[in-house]
Amino acid sequence: xxxxxxxxxxxxxxxxxxxxxxxxxxxxxxxxxxxxxxxxxxxxxxxxxxxxxxxxxxxxxxxxxxxxxxxxxxxxxxxxxxxxxxxxxxxxxxxxxxxxxxxxxxxxxxxxxxxxxxxxxxxxxxxxxxxxxxxxxxxxxxxxxxxxxxxxxxxxxxxxxxxxxxxxxxxxxxxxxxxxxxxxxxxxxxxxxxxxxxxxxxxxxxxxxxxxxxxxxxxxxxxxxxxxxxxxxxxxxxxxxxxxxxxxxxxxxxxxxxxxxxxxxxxxxxxxxxxxxxxxxxxxxxxxxxxxxxxxxxxxxxxxxxxxxxxxxxxxxxxxxxxxxxxxxxxxxxxxxxxxxxxxxxxxxxxxxxxxxxxxxxxxxxxxxxxxxxxxxxxxxxxxxxxxx
Numbered sequence: 001x002x003x004x005x006x007x008x009x010x011x012x013x014x015x016x017x018x019x020x021x022x023x024x025x026x027x028x029x030x031x032x033x034x035x036x037x038x039x040x041x042x043x044x045x046x047x048x049x050x051x052x053x054x055x056x057x058x059x060x061x062x063x064x065x066x067x068x069x070x071x072x073x074x075x076x077x078x079x080x081x082x083x084x085x086x087x088x089x090x091x092x093x094x095x096x097x098x099x100x101x102x103x104x105x106x107x108x109x110x111x112x113x114x115x116x117x118x119x120x121x122x123x124x125x126x127x128x129x130x131x132x133x134x135x136x137x138x139x140x141x142x143x144x145x146x147x148x149x150x151x152x153x154x155x156x157x158x159x160x161x162x163x164x165x166x167x168x169x170x171x172x173x174x175x176x177x178x179x180x181x182x183x184x185x186x187x188x189x190x191x192x193x194x195x196x197x198x199x200x201x202x203x204x205x206x207x208x209x210x211x212x213x214x215x216x217x218x219x220x221x222x223x224x225x226x227x228x229x230x231x232x233x234x235x236x237x238x239x240x241x242x243x244x245x246x247x248x249x250x251x252x253x254x255x256x257x258x259x260x261x262x263x264x265x266x267x268x269x270x271x272x273x274x275x276x277x278x279x280x281x282x283x284x285x286x287x288x289x290x291x292x293x294x295x296x297x298x299x300x301x302x303x304x305x306x307x308x309x310x311x312x313x314x315x316x317x318x319x320x321x322x323x324x325x326x327x328x329x330x331x332x333x334x335x336x337x338x339x340x341x342x343x344x345x346x347x348x349x350x351x352x353x354x355x356x357x358x359x360x361x362x363x364x365x366x367x368x369x370x371x372x373x374x375x376x377x378x379x380x381x382x383x384x385x386x387x388x389x
Contacts, residue, residue: 178358182379228386234323235324247314250341250346
């Protein structure tokens with residue numbers, strides 16, 4: 001992590017304006033509506049950025065003043081007076097005008113702004129305030145989203161960065177499985193059944209795809225079959241440190257579009273053998289499994305997976321992969337998957353996309369009817385592929 005006192009000032013005024021817009025957007029909780037005022041070369045009426053803080057019904061303005069650190073230039077009283085005069089023409093009338101500057105803190109100019117603020121308020125005009133670079137650094141330390149953006153976009157090349165992907169991709173295709181049965185209606189033969197070609201065909205099909213199946217009875221109590229739902233799809237999630245700083249004490253949250261999934265699974269299975277097993281062995285094994293566990297279905301939020309790595313330090317170029325399960329709803333083509341990584345000194349968010357391509361196991365079922373008028377067009381029935389294995 002770069003210490004706040006080591007934060008370099010933006011190299012150009014464009015970066016400084018972007019920083020101020022993002023910082024005060026987060027501070028005022030109006031990130032979606034705060035805007036740069038016009039474009040370069042237009043009369044901006046002393047306002048570079050304008051926004052309406054959450055809960056307010058009047059606009060606040062920011063005047064950005066980038067200063068050359070090498071010549072030790074400072075914001076002057078004349079500059080402040082000129083910008084206030086310009087801001088009086090801003091429409092609608094401002095409630096507050098903030099001077100944000102890359103200049104170092106100056107006790108004299110801060111005193112001048114305080115005195116000027118009192119006169120403004122006495123005259124029923126907008127208030128004014130000033131934030132020098134040291135003040136802005138303090139705000140960055142308190143507002144981590146902007147801090148991380150600034151570090152990764154406007155600071156050193158050796159910055160923190162994380163990539164989250166599925167099998168090295170941002171879009172991943174999954175294949176839930178279904179059984180698609182075509183029902184064919186045929187007339188029941190009147191006589192000589194064994195010579196009727198349709199009957200012979202139906203007999204052959206019933207042998208290939210019998211309408212029912214009797215499970216064999218095992219003589220061994222541990223050979224128990226269980227139902228497997230083949231709509232479940234495994235998704236390998238990879239977290240990689242692509243920056244040049246160590247990521248420490250991190251957790252990853254995966255947020256699914258709940259309207260498009262039937263269920264999610266963290267792939268944790270308790271040891272649950274036959275009751276004849278030594279139960280002390282079962283308990284010991286389950287304790288060990290819990291200790292090794294890293295992936296959890298959130299108990300607090302719906303359709304959220306939490307990844308809590310046992311080794312919560314991720315060094316440069318290192319990656320870790322874990323698997324989760326998802327069962328999509330029917331007739332869904334894609335599912336959005338958002339992720340949030342939180343660590344001691346770093347936070348990042350992103351999005352992944354799951355493309356859904358169902359796989360169908362085709363079967364035919366012949367249905368005999370007594371009369372010609374009962375013969376209908378073929379019917380197609382699609383059901384989840386759930387089998388005992």
